Amino acid sequence: MSILVVGSVAFDDVTSPSGSVKNILGGAATYFSLAASYFTQVRVVAVVGEDFGPEQENVFRQHNIDTRGIERAKGKTFRWGGSYTDNLNEAKTNFTDLNVFETFHPQIPKAYEDSEFLFLANIQPTLQANVRRNMSGVRLTGCDTMNFWIKDFREELLATIRDWDFLLINDGEARMLSGESNLRKAASAILDMGPHTLVIKRGEYGAMLFRRDAFFIVPGYLLDSVFDPTGAGDCFAGGFIGYLAGQGFDLEGGHIHRGDLSRAVIYGSVMGSFCCERFGVERFRTLKRAEIDARFEEFRKFTSF
């Protein structure tokens, strides 16, 4: 089944304890689609500027990602600069130049309208709502958001969140959205807002999945060295939604088995871990599906008792 992802494509400057890079391809939609592309067909809706050329386009093409929904606008592509010190869980933002992203109004190509899965990456909640409304045929909607929208666009966000099936956010965002510091209580409050499934991403500490009737927790993968955690959360989402879409289970029945959801969390964790092994999207140039499945088995080995 195919996934439509709507979000940012960007150029990033990143500094981490492993070094510094400038002008590398980034953005939530980029990371998401690369990770998901290992499992199923992915279509991207985003906006880029005149500085986005064949080199960047090829990164998507080499993963068979449909880029017809990437709009070319006059001006420059969204740019972000961030740095990490020893605490690799938290980026310090050095600059954010929205550029063409400032007036982004997602347009869905006709050819994308039959997408079964929709992933709305971290964009303004009313834009998320508009896309969701125009994609009435989708079977499952997964979304991300961030502190800025939770704090200053709360009403718009709460109005939109009602229609989402999956919400994937980090622990700080879950606490802010729910007003609860205890994650079990936070999860319960968020499930009351609409989504039937909440995934809380915890960086190096792993991830949790909550539904009304069950929860699942996995620790993070232990990397020998973390080059650059930028995009790891988006890659998690890509692995998670990608695996579910790739399974092609009976969506008519409306039921996803707990086992599939748990395995989706593991594939999300696997993709997030690979993302951190190089700067930017570099790791995806060589990553093979067999490596993904081998790391999935590693997870089984170091967590089973």
Place this chain on the structure above:
Amino acid sequence: MSILVVGSVAFDDVTSPSGSVKNILGGAATYFSLAASYFTQVRVVAVVGEDFGPEQENVFRQHNIDTRGIERAKGKTFRWGGSYTDNLNEAKTNFTDLNVFETFHPQIPKAYEDSEFLFLANIQPTLQANVRRNMSGVRLTGCDTMNFWIKDFREELLATIRDWDFLLINDGEARMLSGESNLRKAASAILDMGPHTLVIKRGEYGAMLFRRDAFFIVPGYLLDSVFDPTGAGDCFAGGFIGYLAGQGFDLEGGHIHRGDLSRAVIYGSVMGSFCCERFGVERFRTLKRAEIDARFEEFRKFTSF
């Protein structure tokens, strides 16, 4: 098989988001022995003052813990005061009155000399070394330490650590001891110092076990509310060492199966989680072995995929 634990017995003042308590029974040896008592015979070596009475003694007695090694000294028992804000992983120490603990020189009763397991809780490294030397018959030695000893008593600690089988410390201590911020590298460096098994405790994020040939990671148990995390790490150690001692496996063979070690980490996690449910040692007044095993099964349920 029986365990001898050497460490502190204390009176604590604790403030957490759930309230405040004063003069409650605490100390690493107390928490350790209560947790371990659900699995095997435990013997304590500690020192207390004249303020330690039958009420405190009974807490140990009700768990069949052998208290003949608790020395009564003139003066007051060790006292500690700490508070937790929203970050329940970290206590702010308000005061430390060593009192009789300042001149503690552990004396091992003759009746304790046949103990098969030795747990040296967080005390001065040279005292740990002396006890270890006097207990030449023990089969397995587990130990804890803390930032203070790692930083200011490094040579004594490194000399002692060589003779330990298990080291159980938290992630911050592992980073400080090894000088490595990456936990995988930290673990490798610490295993080079002597212990064949390293357990890294991560508070709400769970725990990890490292040996040369394998590692195991478990996420933390999700409590509805954390009353008081004081002693959770000591209870973890009590559950971990207690389970291994209770198994009574073939120590002559010198080999502990990976499965036993992983299950010991789960029992450690279970005991740490119960500890947090009430202030001080309160939860152990009512805790039953059946509840412990039920929570062990819960761990299996929310981590398997």
